[in-house]
Amino acid sequence: MFTQTASSTLNHERILAVQRYIRANLDQPLRRDVLASVAGFSIPHFHRVFTSVTGESAGAYVRRIRLERAGYKLRFGAIDIMEVAMAAGYDSHAAFSKAFKKQYGCSPSDFRNLGCFKASQLLREGKHP
Incomplete structure (x- = not known):
């Protein structure tokens, strides 16, 4: 036992x-x-x-990890935002943008351009999948 x-x-x-x-x-x-x-x-x-x-639930964990990877791809990759959204499991730009903004506090395009505090903080901390 x-x-x-x-x-x-x-x-x-x-x-x-x-x-x-x-x-x-x-x-x-x-x-x-x-x-x-x-x-x-x-x-x-x-x-x-x-x-x-x-x-956190398994679903929340998967979403968070997928969005972290998406953020990394947006910042360091030359991939189109819709391609990143599809790779993260989202069927539409709107759904991806909503989830991304909820997690990071800015749109995917602002994140890509380092236009939000959380993006720069994330990168400074070296957080990416």
Whole structure:
């Protein structure tokens, strides 16, 4: 029988494996059942454990990581904003812009041009996927 600490450590390791899987497969659809399978959990248990370990749902984590990668591509790549939006899993420029602005406080084009504080702060801190 696992102690609370051993169980907690195992859960943390499984969630780290899921986070690695997510980062390696950001260009693919990331379904909850697949992520739960990577962790070796049922879907409801996966949701509880992921949220407990990371402080955010798996869906929120995936969106955040995709938007971080999109921000990096916008700033350092020569990719069209719509191409970045599609790669981040958004079907429209409007949906991408809304989500991006919610996360970074500025539009994707302002971010690309370093026209917002969060963009420059993000780059100074070296945060990118």
